[in-house]
Amino acid sequence: MTLSLAARDPETGAFGIVICSSSPAVAARCAHPRAGVGVVASQNITNPALGPAILDLLAGGANAETALKSALAQEKYPDHRQLTVVDTQGNTAVHSGAHSLGVHAHAQGDGAVAAGNLLADESVIAALLSGYAESGSDTFEERLLDGLDAALDAGGEAGPVHSAGLLVVDDVLWPVTDLRVDFAEEPLADLAALWQIWQPQKNDYRMRGVDPTRAPSYGVPGDL
Template structure:
């Protein structure tokens, strides 16, 4: 009973704060006309928000999410209260449609808003206000909603829905990027392009807040923001493999570590750091001979890595004899 009362109090507080935020002049809200997607991976349960706009740092205002709860995209004349309060209402057990309807009903600026919610069950809901600048539409499907306003034409939103449905074999983040690229190819924002972002959270609640975001990438100002977002996502994947390699080393599974490190290098071949730590892992695991050619490549590109190597033994990160260390430094 006490828990139910507490949830009711929190819900009423959210609504009160939302009404206060919504009662301000809509023209004081951030101007984020854009196209976006909220989506869920039916296999993993991960949830994502992807967005692009001709506006600076669009990801900081449009994208909201929490693992084990749901995701929100709030755009047009953006009201950030939809993000925070929408997440709270879904956390308390309301589905995406119920939560969105509650907040739209309380919003005096609703005619200028475009908002989409998606919950952990894959239920999506979207709203496009009557005064959103044309072309403004949304579509809701199984595990996704796509929405756009101030577009060049009416083809953008259908192209986004089609791209989501046709790329089901991809990981969620890469699938979302495909959707955004399809939107741009269909015409995109009538003003052009400037920034983009992608946020991915997990299916289950996490113990610590810092574990909440699986992917959190933003391109705040770029002539080709989606291409840059795709590049950053590839770098993100490369570092995921580096982390997998490090974990394999901790388990003393060097074969698995080398596979992971190799995959990372293939994704990001010009990155010296990935080569360097692979060499360190080999050297620390009695495979010094294999590490030496890698050290040589890294040191020839940047001598600072040689200087760093001298400092690692004191920190316990490189376990070699003096003679072995000298062999590395002579590369």
């Protein structure tokens, strides 16, 4: 039903996640990045509360593995949850419960972790991680998307994908990239198209929040 890649950009310290699913609005429920703290994917039979709970533990000084274990110790149904975590040091942790749906797998890399369930094949997750790690793209977001493309080329999910999301947090409290396709026939193509629109404006919108006196015009009717 869901596959995701969570990572820390070693060049900037930004955290990001790319995710897709056959169910609607996957990013709203399963993707949890927090600037200066870490990133969590809470998926499978999703408990969205686990994302903020793990991030709070990371913010309190726990590393990825400790935060994950502590949250699972308080979770009533850990065998039904699939979770991934990346912390500020690039440490990763992952949990795929015994009742993870269908063909499921996870893989950990250098500052990145991938996981999925109801997959076409277990090799999809290895492809997701290697597609990101081996990407030569210039931006963090594009490297995350390259990972997702590699996973789809390897078979992706067992069923049709209907929603997708790409979130990145960096040096401000809000996401510098937060792109979502909540339900569509071709959500991954739509997500890639959204990134092409967002990329040239990303830094402008960041600046509008930081210092509107230095921000460029909005480029809309009535904006002088």
